Amino acid sequence: MISISSMTKSFGPTAVLRGIDLNIEAGELVALLGPSGSGKTTLLKIIAGLEWPDAGGLVVDGKNWLALSAQQRRIGFVFQHYALFPHMTVRDNIAFGLSVRPRAERPGKSVIAAKVDDLLGLLQIAHLADRFPGQLSGGQRQRVALGRALAIEPAVLLLDEPFGALDAAIRRDLRRWLREVHQKTGSTTLFVTHDQEEAFELADRVVVMGEGRIEQIGSADQIHDRPASPFVARFMGAVVELPVTLRAGRAEAAGLDARAVERRAMADGPARLFLRPDAIALEADPASPWRLTHKASNGAMIRATLQQDGGLEIPVDLPRHSAPDLSLGSAYRLRPLTGAVFSFDAAPQADAARPLPILKEKRL
Ligand SMILES: Nc1ncnc2c1ncn2[C@@H]1O[C@H](COP(=O)(O)OP(=O)(O)O)[C@@H](O)[C@H]1O
Ligand SMILES: [Mg+2]
Incomplete structure (x- = not known):
């Protein structure tokens, strides 16, 4: 379980996270939905250990992750712009995270090969195993990127608009595919998007973010029918x-x-x-x-x-x-x-801070 509490982060005068409280259960797939600039990537980077918050807590499976380096956290991260190694085959890209482990923790060659074969099957890309990234479509590359992230059996899987650069039809296919992969692997997953349809189709629980705050947490129906703030109402x-x-x-x-x-x-x-x-x-x-x-x-x-x-x-x-x-x-x-x-009464920009009576979720 991931437990984020009272987390704040500023870049210079800009408050990017303004008090985030969020719990994600083990095995859950949560979508983080918000407009560009609302702080989604910053939150993911803090979870990954690529940024540090100014204040607040990050506890994962009972451990204080703020005391751990990025390498110690066992994170799988997929970005919008796939960063596969161009000179390595699909197979070698997926094996990468395992083959660079310190010798004492590194699985044997045959164990790694078997693991990669399993993933190639799970991700439905076995036929691409010996190709290079340059020979793949954008959707195929993102499947490989997910394979590389999953190979290390991450404690947490972070997906930052992974399908953002792809066509609408391919995105829809990949969404369905990702749901299936998630059901099989059960990785605790945080999926970031600014696309409502994508968030609601993928995740049972959607976290709506606006300007560094969580505006609402709920299902598609709850967020549609009972927006917790003017911000969410307009966004919907x-x-x-x-x-x-x-x-x-x-x-x-x-x-x-x-x-x-x-x-x-x-x-x-x-x-x-x-x-x-x-x-x-x-x-x-x-x-x-x-x-x-x-x-x-x-x-x-x-x-x-x-x-x-x-x-x-x-x-x-x-x-x-x-x-x-x-x-x-x-x-x-x-x-x-x-x-x-x-x-x-409240000025529109102060709306987010105002408590609303209708929701049970914690207001921030
Ligand atoms: N390293 C940085 N230095 C200064 N400002 C940053 C940095 N990273 C992000 N920001 C600012 O923080 C805000 C939130 O950015 P980000 O977390 O990327 O939002 P999102 O992913 O929701 O689009 C933006 O205004 C962005 O310009
Ligand atoms: Mg972003």
Whole structure:
């Protein structure tokens, strides 16, 4: 088990990790999801022993890893840009980590050969064993890179956007393949990505990071339906933000029917409602201040633009075949299917620090 506690790290004036608390169970595959610059790579490098935190703890299987060198930690690391040795065959690349061990710990030649054969089979690259990296596709090279990382039977496997440079279709294949490999090896794995689809498809538990903090930990459904902060709501595509009044936990505003939005245990008063454009139904309502100002179809979806008395403008995406007849200039009431309410008082950049009542996970 990996246990990260109160970890902070700055580069000069830039606070890159601002108090990370995270536990990863033995054998678990966790995805770390966040936009570029949120500190994901820095966290991996600290776990690998390539960077040191300013403060905080890193305990793995009961041992204080901050007291160990990178070599002593037994880490498997795969980066976005494969760093295979170009002059070595696939077989030799995979064997590398074992063949450079100190003599006393080094397995015999035949043991290494058998181990590499096992991995070539597991990774479905046996037919590539005698090729050189230059003769492989990008996806094949990343399979080899994973083989090299797994050969040393790492205590922890760290994957930093390993499929980031590859085409969407190949990435999808590799995701499925990685899940299978993980099920067979059971390595404790931390997978970093900025791609939501990749994170949710790969991991049961996704850790959402924003600006050096963990914003939320949960399953795809939990993160979609109950974003823990405005940051997560926006990151998950809830880009419609409406000023509302909260009354008995329910969001109210003119031209809004938010009955389907879960009540929020928050004080009455002004609040912000975050909605996804594709989770809003429209109903004709002459009394609503929202008017349809624009609509366009891409064949599957209709993108409607609604505007409030010359002010706030929002996008609404409706499946074309089940959309109501929309006429420009008419008034419509918004009926969100899901949504998230946050308090209005805090400045947006302070949102991450504000505790939220709805989640059980520890807030940082
Ligand atoms: N060695 C370094 N020196 C100075 N700044 C760094 C260094 N490494 C990372 N940073 C900064 O830390 C922030 C987080 O970077 P990083 O951990 O690479 O984020 P991510 O992997 O989520 O994109 C960025 O603003 C980056 O510029
Ligand atoms: Mg990175």
